[in-house]
Amino acid sequence: xxxxxxxxxxxxxxxxxxxxxxxPWVESAHVLFMALVFGTILIVDTRLLGWTSAQHRVTYLAxxxxxxxxxxxxxxxxxxxLMFAAGATNYIQNTPFLVKMGLLVLAGVNMLFFQLVTYRTxxxxxxxxxxxxxxxxGLASMLLWIGVIGFARxxxxx
Amino acid sequence: MNLQAFSEWLSATAxxxxxxxxxxxxxxxxxxxxxxxxxxxxxALVVALRIGGRGLASEPLAALARRYIRAIWWLLxxxxxxxxxxxVAEPGRTITNQVFYLKMIMVAxxxxxxxxxxxxxxxxxxxxxxxxxxxxxxTMVLWTGVIFAGRFIAYVESY
Numbered sequence: 001x002x003x004x005x006x007x008x009x010x011x012x013x014x015x016x017x018x019x020x021x022x023x024p025w026v027e028s029a030h031v032l033f034m035a036l037v038f039g040t041i042l043i044v045d046t047r048l049l050g051w052t053s054a055q056h057r058v059t060y061l062a063x064x065x066x067x068x069x070x071x072x073x074x075x076x077x078x079x080x081x082l083m084f085a086a087g088a089t090n091y092i093q094n095t096p097f098l099v100k101m102g103l104l105v106l107a108g109v110n111m112l113f114f115q116l117v118t119y120r121t122x123x124x125x126x127x128x129x130x131x132x133x134x135x136x137x138g139l140a141s142m143l144l145w146i147g148v149i150g151f152a153r154x155x156x157x158x
Numbered sequence: 159m160n161l162q163a164f165s166e167w168l169s170a171t172a173x174x175x176x177x178x179x180x181x182x183x184x185x186x187x188x189x190x191x192x193x194x195x196x197x198x199x200x201x202a203l204v205v206a207l208r209i210g211g212r213g214l215a216s217e218p219l220a221a222l223a224r225r226y227i228r229a230i231w232w233l234l235x236x237x238x239x240x241x242x243x244x245x246v247a248e249p250g251r252t253i254t255n256q257v258f259y260l261k262m263i264m265v266a267x268x269x270x271x272x273x274x275x276x277x278x279x280x281x282x283x284x285x286x287x288x289x290x291x292x293x294x295x296x297t298m299v300l301w302t303g304v305i306f307a308g309r310f311i312a313y314v315e316s317y
Contacts (some may be wrong), residue, residue, distance in 0.1 A: 024309060024310055024312075024313040027309055028305060028306040028309040028310065031192070031305050031308075031309055032199075032302060032305050032306070034192070034196065035192075035195055035196035035199040035200070035305060036196075036199065036200065036203070037196075038193065038196040038197075038200075039196040039197050039198075039199050039200020039201070039203070040200045040203075042196070042197060042200065043200060043204070052225075055217060055221075056214065056216070056217065060214075060216065061214070064213055064214055068200075068203070146189075146193060149189055149192055149193060149196075150185075150186075150189040153185045153188050153189045153192060154182075154185045154189075156185075157181075157184070157185050
């Protein structure tokens with residue numbers, strides 16, 4: 001693989017400054033954002049699965065929770081990119097990191113499919129028990145995010 | 159026996175050794191610890207927002223607090239158990255580390271405030287006072303501090 005761009009990234013003043021001084025702060029902020037992403041999406045996923053929050057309409061819960069998920073996701077991407085820059089040449093050879101990124105893509109595909117297909121009929125099941133497709137979407141989301149977090153933690157041990 | 163000696167003894171026990179030589183054990187336990195703090199942080203946020211009249215405001219405070227504060231207690235149990243395993247596995251990293259104690263103080267303070275907010279919520283206050291809103295916001299500051307301190311344990315030298 002051509003690694004020049006990763007070497008360049010890792011040697012930028014910003015990246016060296018992070019790896020020398022700020023890595024623990026950026027990493028802690030990344031964990032904080034991750035907690036918000038996973039925690040808030042879990043509230044929606046467990047509602048889709050019919051496990052919790054039956055007193056709330058799916059759309060109401062999603063409208064109240066997902067802005068937090070998205071805001072924190074943006075924070076995760078920024079802090080994640082800064083961490084990546086600090087050690088780019090290592091991360092691109094780190095198998096758990098690559099698996100984490102693959103799972104993240106799958107979580108995105110799952111969410112897109114849910115938004116564009118499953119969610120279109122939400123009016124029919126908004127107040128009740130979601131259909132199998134929505135339950136599957138919630139379960140997949142939950143499991144994929146657990147995988148993302150597990151492989152992310154493992155990344156630091158390689 | 160001082161903490162140093164206790165830490166060395168604990169680290170030498172068969173159970174601690176077993177965790178230390180199992181390569182996936184520490185990242186695995188840390189992942190459970192992370193998933194639980196994520197759930198707790200979001201549950202605490204939902205409670206804090208509701209006390210501030212935001213978030214899931216259509217649900218009465220008493221009912222919402224009962225659901226979400228119960229989740230907080232169960233997740234704290236998971237955090238306590240997984241955290242205990244992490245201490246047993248690497249006592250030299252934690253019980254001789256000042257950041258670990260800072261983290262525990264913040265956890266204790268946040269738990270006390272949450273117990274108080276739970277009792278306030280049971281009284282069906284439809285308009286919580288600014289003191290309650292401030293206390294709820296303060297728990298979020300404390301949980302944020304807990305997350306930062308948890309990560310900094312890995313970076314601050316134990317004595």
